[in-house]
Amino acid sequence: MKAIEIKRIKDIKLNNPIIIEGLPGVGHVGKLVAEHIIKQLGAEKIIEIYSPHFPPQVIVNSNGTIKLVNNEIYAYKADDGGQDLLIIVGDHQSATNEGHYELCSTYISIAKEFGVKRIYTLGGYGTGELSESTDIIGAVNNIELVEQLKSAGVAVGEQELNAGIIGVSGLLLGMCMQIELDAACLMGVTSGYMVDPKSAQSVLRALGKLIGIEFDMHDLEERAVDMMKIVEKLQNAGQVPQPELQSYNEDLRYIG
């Protein structure tokens, strides 16, 4: 295997689908949201993507069977003339620099094939501080999308993002911009220290408004409660990291 392999699992016709990308990243916010959508809508796996740029690793399922790490695309066909979806999920993002570019090229080819006109990439924005923020920060590759995001409660252009957006959620916006395919990134504010189902809820709520689908939050709420109990237990034991003091480096940081 020297190149990306695209394995077609099922043929499907979709009507103006939107792509939602939720690969692993900060706080696993995007992954939690994307997997929640797949489960709740009963979306079907239609494509598996394998690449030598993923780590050389298999996942072991609870019954002892394995799965080669990959990215997968699920399709949701709305019964009622509603919004069709393609959802990108996976075990890992690329382990190499060049692999990110190659894999995003692959996603874009698939987007073109399905006539996709809009992509939402999902992620977390790590602040380094424990909080229960429900804020969502957005970025777009077409200024006309700003108002749509704002009307869904997403903060756009209100905060300086010095590090930009790294990985698929950012790169996909950049590469789509070159072919004038509209894409927006929704980042749930999170500590960056742990999986954050609470932040995922906020992102899911905003995304739901944007794509016109109302999602049940039950599972994510339960997971958030579980997570809060763990954090509380650890805080009582003094094991939760404190936010670091701002160092002078930030004041003098390089001007991008």
Add this chain to the structure above:
Amino acid sequence: MKAIEIKRIKDIKLNNPIIIEGLPGVGHVGKLVAEHIIKQLGAEKIIEIYSPHFPPQVIVNSNGTIKLVNNEIYAYKADDGGQDLLIIVGDHQSATNEGHYELCSTYISIAKEFGVKRIYTLGGYGTGELSESTDIIGAVNNIELVEQLKSAGVAVGEQELNAGIIGVSGLLLGMCMQIELDAACLMGVTSGYMVDPKSAQSVLRALGKLIGIEFDMHDLEERAVDMMKIVEKLQNAGQVPQPELQSYNEDLRYIG
């Protein structure tokens, strides 16, 4: 040398051979087992595999001659209509991400050439704790293999393997699954701190049951006794690492 080079040392016809992979890894468990089998059965080297993905290194033999690091395949032809074997051993696994995928592709080509229907990959499962566990943990790329492994004393699906299986022992299962070639991984439980001939014995015993060959354990037993003496000496000197306390990170670990 810009690509993998396959050097044929000897032609041989085998009857439905099984592949056993024992490259270096955790506790060198797989390597110990595979080299023990080669020695005991008098298997012959038939193929050498060189690759720019291996470290740029030579091994120096005790007489001052050298050997370019490689992977090698040994063949065992049973005299008595017994089980024929192909055994993969080597000095190193790939030093690069992509190299793992390329080398596994090479092993699979060779498996096809010999009409292989089953592969066993061998490794260690590092717990971070010194113990004399004889447990073996298994994983399979076809659920029909679970019962066979269990009947040989291998624990399958009893333990969560959060990190999955990294390297050739895992990747080979994943890549074989894509072409429906049955493969199972046997991992001896070991500390991960040192070479573990005791764990290797357990793996060899289980593997012997699975492939219908009874192995003499003498050499591995001797090495295990030697190793225990060293550990004891070090423990008396206070030099053996204690198992680390579980950190809160593990409780909150990302959900795969």
Add this chain to the structure above:
Amino acid sequence: MKAIEIKRIKDIKLNNPIIIEGLPGVGHVGKLVAEHIIKQLGAEKIIEIYSPHFPPQVIVNSNGTIKLVNNEIYAYKADDGGQDLLIIVGDHQSATNEGHYELCSTYISIAKEFGVKRIYTLGGYGTGELSESTDIIGAVNNIELVEQLKSAGVAVGEQELNAGIIGVSGLLLGMCMQIELDAACLMGVTSGYMVDPKSAQSVLRALGKLIGIEFDMHDLEERAVDMMKIVEKLQNAGQVPQPELQSYNEDLRYIG
């Protein structure tokens, strides 16, 4: 995207242009100078260069729109028969070793296309010590350039540069030397700890003499004043790093 992509934004004819390269580096000295020149001369963007060797990242603008990281070439056409310029700027240098060579090859192709006869690469020379030095250190790929640099106040051959010059500013000199295209590197002495608009002023002044253009320093002066205030505040708070004592390693350093 598996290769470098050159996107032409605008066609332009230039008369014997000189190339000025100011990509991010030590103290962002080169970047500050190049961006200052673009702004002051009103140079126009004519080329965008994208590469899988750049980090997989987008920059987020203050209005929430994004920009895929790239390198860009701006052109300045002098009205008055003065010196035409091509200016190379960007968000990042290559993230991989090989990428540096590939990207420099690209710059050289563009240089040939425009009939460029001279290149100035700009950077910082980090001393590890806070100072207000206005020194500029130069290096050339043709000994005939030494006197020109000296007459512009650049120190050439007065100081041992043990680490050589790493990155585009150095590599471009080396690769141009192979095709006998004259190139010189101007490095402003700087601490290496922070963005240094003061050092950028010195470089800009020397460069101005070399290319026969007088630049207004106002913006850089203001930025330098701002930066000095920050440093002063930090020094009062005891937060500015002291220069490290020379370690014995430097005395015994390997002879290049």
Add this chain to the structure above:
Amino acid sequence: MKAIEIKRIKDIKLNNPIIIEGLPGVGHVGKLVAEHIIKQLGAEKIIEIYSPHFPPQVIVNSNGTIKLVNNEIYAYKADDGGQDLLIIVGDHQSATNEGHYELCSTYISIAKEFGVKRIYTLGGYGTGELSESTDIIGAVNNIELVEQLKSAGVAVGEQELNAGIIGVSGLLLGMCMQIELDAACLMGVTSGYMVDPKSAQSVLRALGKLIGIEFDMHDLEERAVDMMKIVEKLQNAGQVPQPELQSYNEDLRYIG
């Protein structure tokens, strides 16, 4: 530049030349010896080798001119029917894993072109302890060379070299073995902490015996005296590192 570039500087006919490789490495022993030979014999540069696998760097000469990092081959044509030589020197070894294999392939092509029948690679063997050892450790890719090395005072097969030989000095032996081109590696015992002209003297003496050329040691002796003075000064100041105590890891080290 996406591939290795071989630049021919001068055509020369040699009579059964031996190759001597002395690229930078442990204690710069090989580099010191090779450069000493070039200087003393007045060998001429005939080939320059450039590669995107070298660091993206230029060396700055004392007069301010630069040199793109490369590897170079010098030729020595003996007047008196003596031994002709090809000497490989350079600023760096490959910065990437695959680059080592590619560059060694290049050296071997050049060896074939000149009808080379023997290669000596030179390096240092770092012990981690300051000493004035004059020992030389050898390794060969053909057992018939062992006695020749021993008769020149080189220890072969007397010491376990657990890490093998890493980099060009080892890889060249391994890759030459595959085409049955005789090669031997001479490693001067050294601390590994600093440039070691004393160890270089020992290697040069042994190499001289092997190739039948008597070298003047004057320059290396002077450099060794200088280096000893520096070490003494540092020792008095308490700045020289002490050898580390052997850790238990070495006792239990993985069996190759």
